[in-house]
Amino acid sequence: MSASLQYHLGLNYAETEEISSGEEHLVRCNEKLEDRRLDHRCVALAISTLNQLGIIWCQRSETKKSLEFLKVKNLFFIIGSIMCPLHNLQELCSRLYFQNDERK
Numbered sequence: 001m002s003a004s005l006q007y008h009l010g011l012n013y014a015e016t017e018e019i020s021s022g023e024e025h026l027v028r029c030n031e032k033l034e035d036r037r038l039d040h041r042c043v044a045l046a047i048s049t050l051n052q053l054g055i056i057w058c059q060r061s062e063t064k065k066s067l068e069f070l071k072v073k074n075l076f077f078i079i080g081s082i083m084c085p086l087h088n089l090q091e092l093c094s095r096l097y098f099q100n101d102e103r104k
Contacts, residue, residue, distance in 0.1 A: 006026070
């Protein structure tokens with residue numbers, strides 16, 4: 001299964017309060033992206049995946065683990081901004097955000 005599909009399945013599960021299943025898919029997505037996180041085609045998905053994992057752990061009141069994911073996400077955002085023209089990265093992130101927003 002592709003990383004993008006794993007992400008969207010994980011997001012759907014997390015939004016329907018099936019947090020454990022959502023986490024499983026998001027972790028699989030994160031693993032699939034491990035070697036490609038800095039690829040300009042994958043950086044927005046990597047950032048969103050780490051952000052969602054941070055949110056899941058925050059919902060579980062595991063703030064330290066949540067903060068770890070969010071710190072890594074911020075690092076990838078900074079690196080991705082340098083490697084990928086900023087307007088492209090913002091466009092990718094906003095597309096992903098609006099796709100998620102439309103499902104609600």
